[in-house]
Amino acid sequence: MLESGAGDTQEGHACPRPPAPREYALVQHRYTLLEHVGDPHEWRFTWAINDDVTLNSTCGFCHRTGLRLTYEVIRGCEALWICQSCVGRYPIGADIDGDQMSPTAARAYVHGLTARLKQQTCKDIIHRVKDSWSDADIEEVAVYFDRNLQLSPQRAARLFSTLVEMGEETNARVFEVQTRSNAHQQEFGELAEADRRLVWIALSPQQRRRLASLGFAPAGTLVRRPPRMALRLSAPRMPALTEAASINPKRKL
Ligand SMILES: [Zn+2]
Incomplete structure (x- = not known):
């Protein structure tokens, strides 16, 4: 986790420290x-994002815990790391080189x-595996990921079983596995039971429900039904990050 430096006392500044975690309890x-x-x-946003693959980050706005992604926001000399829900819910100030952005643009x-x-995090993991595990299959997985920014079920199984051998199986959760097409669904269904169990770790609840409806759930796994009542939010949320987005690395001015 990156250090935010929030609450550091500097000469000439009077930034109170945020309350201790136990004060958040209520x-x-x-x-x-x-x-x-x-x-x-x-x-306002600093545009710094922390990708905590250990899922141990906490939101400085709402104290949601167990987070992977947090976003740095500052007010004067205070800094907090906040969750995706708060990013989507509140009109936080946003500018690039002084040009103000609307909340939608932000x-x-x-x-x-x-x-x-997220793609860079996955890429880093795959290339680290490739460098420490000379294996033609893993090299092919790396090439596939670089091209598609996602993994097919069969390639996910190959990578995840190597992560297990390396004692890094929790990293499997950060990958996105393709299950939308019939071909990928069948590819999942044709995996050995142990491989389906490995790939299951990286699937969203929606993906699990779909594959379970086809009879492909690994034995003994529970598939939760969606909640009946959807939570209504007062402001639009950031769209779910389940697509491999095309990214323009240049900042638009
Ligand atoms: Zn939050």
Whole structure:
């Protein structure tokens, strides 16, 4: 986890430290703005994003825990790392080189940066595996990922079984596996039971439900039904990051 430097006391600045975690306890389950945050308008993005593959980050706005992705926002000399829900929910200030962006443009920009970072995280893992495991199959997986930015079920199984051998199986969760086409669904169904179990780790609840409906769920896995009542949010949320986005690395001015 990157250090935000929040609350550092410097000469001439009076930045109060955020409350200690136990003070969050009363609001933790509601995911409302914590009191010290004040008006979200007063904060602005630095465009720094942290990808915590250990899923141990916490939101400085709502104290949601167990997060992978957090986004840095600053107010004066204070800095907080906040979750995707808060990014989508609050009109946080956004500019690039002083040019103000609308909340919609800011969310789109965050979406692009996030997709690029997630892809880079996956790429780094695959290339690290490739470098420490000279294996033609893994080289092919790396080539495939570089081209598609996702893994087919069969390639995911190959990579994940190597991650298990390396003792890094939790990294499997960060990958996206293609299951939309019939061909990929059948490819999943044709995997050995142990491989389907490995790939299952990286699948979203929607993907699991679809594959389970085809009879491809690994034995003994529970597939949860979607909740009956959808939570209504007052503001549009950032679209789910399930697509391999095409990224323009240049900042648009
Ligand atoms: Zn949050």
